[in-house]
Amino acid sequence: MAFKWPAGRGQTGRMAEEGVPVIRYEELPEGPAVVLLDQRRLPREETEWVCTDVPALVDAIQSLAVRGAPVLGIAGGYGVALAAARGDDVAGAAEQLANARPTAVNLAYGARLVEAAYREAERSGAGAAAARALAQARALHQEDAEGSARLAEYGSALLEELVPGGGLRILTHCNTGRLVSGGEGTALAVVKAVHRAGGLRRLWVGETRPLLQGARLTAYEAAKAGMAYSVLTDGAAGSLFASGEVDAVLVGADRIAADGSVANKVGTYPLAVLARHHRVPFVVVAPVTTVDPATAAGCDIEVEQRAAHEVTEGPWGRSGLSGAEGEEGRALAPVGAQAHNPAFDVTPSELVTAVVTDQGVASPVTAERLGELCSASRRQASGSADGMMRS
Ligand SMILES: CSC[C@H](O)[C@@H](O)C(=O)COP(=O)(O)O
Numbered sequence: 289m290a291f292k293w294p295a296g297r298g299q300t301g302r303m304a305e306e307g308v309p310v311i312r313y314e315e316l317p318e319g320p321a322v323v324l325l326d327q328r329r330l331p332r333e334e335t336e337w338v339c340t341d342v343p344a345l346v347d348a349i350q351s352l353a354v355r356g357a358p359v360l361g362i363a364g365g366y367g368v369a370l371a372a373a374r375g376d377d378v379a380g381a382a383e384q385l386a387n388a389r390p391t392a393v394n395l396a397y398g399a400r401l402v403e404a405a406y407r408e409a410e411r412s413g414a415g416a417a418a419a420r421a422l423a424q425a426r427a428l429h430q431e432d433a434e435g436s437a438r439l440a441e442y443g444s445a446l447l448e449e450l451v452p453g454g455g456l457r458i459l460t461h462c463n464t465g466r467l468v469s470g471g472e473g474t475a476l477a478v479v480k481a482v483h484r485a486g487g488l489r490r491l492w493v494g495e496t497r498p499l500l501q502g503a504r505l506t507a508y509e510a511a512k513a514g515m516a517y518s519v520l521t522d523g524a525a526g527s528l529f530a531s532g533e534v535d536a537v538l539v540g541a542d543r544i545a546a547d548g549s550v551a552n553k554v555g556t557y558p559l560a561v562l563a564r565h566h567r568v569p570f571v572v573v574a575p576v577t578t579v580d581p582a583t584a585a586g587c588d589i590e591v592e593q594r595a596a597h598e599v600t601e602g603p604w605g606r607s608g609l610s611g612a613e614g615e616e617g618r619a620l621a622p623v624g625a626q627a628h629n630p631a632f633d634v635t636p637s638e639l640v641t642a643v644v645t646d647q648g649v650a651s652p653v654t655a656e657r658l659g660e661l662c663s664a665s666r667r668q669a670s671g672s673a674d675g676m677m678r679s
Pocket residue numbers: 352355356357358461462463464465468474475501539540541542552553554631
């Protein structure tokens with residue numbers, strides 16, 4: 289079951305100061321729940337969507353109430369913890385969550401990580417296993433926040449090297465800020481760090497057709513952060529590069545294959561081609577958990593195909609991104625028009641200047657360097673798992 293309530297209900301004082309949390313796990317009087325800041329309604333309305341079981345959370349993931357690779361991992365983890373707390377079939381829940389959307393590797397990563405924690409503790413009883421699952425999900429949430437801070441640090445230092453002198457005009461695509469993260473985000477966390485240091489002249493925000501994650505969500509975050517920003521139609525990027533008004537492109541990633549190919553929101557690949565043509569750095573910022581050593585090459589990445597009506601009716605159509613109850617879809621194309629609606633595209637590593645991860649930077653982007661960063665992360669994870677076992 290899922291229901292809507294006003295943002296911030298039941299928040300502690302600390303949470304209230306930091307703004308509405310993007311995702312939280314709550315023990316409500318009615319039982320456990322995963323509570324989401326409903327991204328379908330932003331920026332018109334800040335409300336929360338309360339999911340009290342896994343089918344409701346899967347629906348929230350598929351309809352983009354919660355979206356963006358790192359926070360999908362956190363949602364997958366909390367979803368498994370929710371199933372465990374309810375006494376539901378944990379393996380079935382992990383399977384449903386892991387497969388709710390195919391491209392962002394973090395979703396399956398988070399669900400499987402928490403499922404494994406549950407399994408390890410199962411011999412101590414269902415209650416202890418559920419508690420262990422929740423502790424693992426909370427640890428993943430916290431680690432993502434810490435990783436986000438490192439992304440901001442490494443990314444802003446890299447930009448100083450690539451484009452010295454400040455006064456940057458940065459182009460970004462989709463949304464990669466606090467809405468996708470336990471912390472300040474991925475690429476947008478870097479932009480925020482540059483802005484705080486006084487180095488941002490303008491953030492160019494690609495609107496991101498068809499669901500407008502740029503125009504709705506990145507603009508919402510940029511406005512809250514007090515940045516100078518402009519939203520542009522995706523098709524306007526070419527002339528912006530041609531007039532010399534872009535100093536760097538910063539984007540996130542949904543999955544990075546072992547060969548360094550980057551799957552990200554559809555429209556990213558054309559920006560990489562433009563950046564190469566105009567000799568502008570093209571930088572991908574993502575936690576190392578987005579690098580998937582099990583996916584060898586870009587052609588092996590499954591790209592999610594979404595419903596035609598998102599294109600033919602626009603974001604306020606049947607896709608559910610409605611700011612008002614009962615708002616009808618508005619047809620943009622003739623009734624019956626077919627649509628091609630891949631949610632992501634894949635950029636080959638040779639077009640990527642650098643991949644910034646929370647474990648360090650890959651530049652040039654090679655399979656060897658990405659492998660090193662993944663190993664560093666595995667060493668860190670086994671250290672913190674030992675800590676969790678001891679505590
Ligand atoms: C940092 S989240 C991953 C991406 O960078 C983001 O741009 C993206 O493609 C998200 O896609 P979405 O379909 O909104 O979940």
